[in-house]
Amino acid sequence: MLIERAYVDVPEGTGTVEDGWPWTVPCVRQLAEDGLAFGAPVTFLVGENGSGKSTLAEALAEGFGLDSYGGSAGYKYASSREASLLGGLMRFDPTREGRGMVRGPRVRRRGFFLRAETAMEALNRERSALKLSRSPDDMSHGEGFLMAFRERFAQRGLYVMDEPEAALSFSSCLELVGLMDELGRGGAQIICATHSPLLTALPGAEIVEVGEHGMRRVEWAELGLVDHWRRYLSDPRAYLRHVLEG
Template sequence: MIVERAYAHVTEGEASGGRWPWSMPCVRQLLEEGLTFSAPVTFLVGENGSGKSTLVEALAEGFGLDSWGGSAGYKYASAREPSELGARVRFEATAAGRRMLRGSRTRRRGFFLRAETALDALGREQTTGRLSGAVDEMSHGEGFLMAFRERFEGPGLYVMDEPEAALSFSSCLQLVGLLHHLGRSGAQIICATHSPVLTALPGAEIIEVGDHGMRPAEWRDLELVYHWRRYLNDPWAYLRHIVEAE
């Protein structure tokens, strides 16, 4: 593993008035308690708007990963400034993590892949010769898998925001295999996702994000697993409320 705990501090004046992102329950909990990581692979799950994407972006920024997506270090990064939260994130790290954090940003190893900006980030990686294929000559999902195979390797911090957005079921299974291998090799992965396929990875830590803040959860108890299982068993139990309403 690379980091054991993430935390952030702001003044009372900055956090007052219900201003975003300090008003989000998960961010308030990060400020008050921090976020502890107990496994090489951590999944953040929750509804849209729960704050999981805000968290993973801030964690990536705090580690020095390109906030627009891409590798560690500024040489190949976009010009985007870190978010208010990302600029304040700090880590309690393992020995390997401390070596990266105490050195120059180019010594940090990792990658941030966010679904919305992945093609732009991968295009920049391609121009530096860090990818073997041309992103604009393959499908969105193929580009994601190429990045996973070629840029997710070795000890480092790998942060992902909804990587399943471009992946088929079989491609999600390939990603599960890669995450398992990465976690065993000394790397650390933090992933925001809606996927019951990814979150089923054995040994992974799952943190449920919502109005309650953040809390550990078991895969079988996740609301997303319950609803997917029920929907696949009987789609009409859900669709009748939508179709009949129209």
């Protein structure tokens, strides 16, 4: 692990609900007040759309020096996007193993930020920088994701993912679970925002549920998404009768 706690260095006079977004988002407000501790190499952020989990994932990536548009650490090949307000205020308490990377110059930081909506463009930039063996344009969306996982998720660093399951089949998600476990055992750290009950079932991972309550740690079996998937697969009509005519 590289980071044991993330927090926001909030300037005096900011960081309250009265200051507007992003402080009106409950998980961001809790982050500003209490910080977010990490107790395992893999942390999942789970919540409904609009809960703030993607905002949180992006800010963590930006604060570490990962390209805010998606891609590698160090900003050498980064997009022209400026860091968000929250990302610019993000700070980290490193572990002993992560001290040199977190507190050293940005060029020493290693990792990758993969966000579903910009992944292919980011991967094409990685290919232009000769960091990938093939062009993502020559393969399917899911194959491009898997190539990134295999070739860019390969060393100790911080790996932030925002809904990586969006392009992946069931078997590909299982492959990603195996890679997360391997990276974590090798000293890397993974933070993943997801809706997937498959990914979040990784043994030993921490799950942080994000919502109106802010943030709280939960067990896999306690997740609402796990319960809903169980019920839906058991009896789809119990759900579909609420959304289908007739």
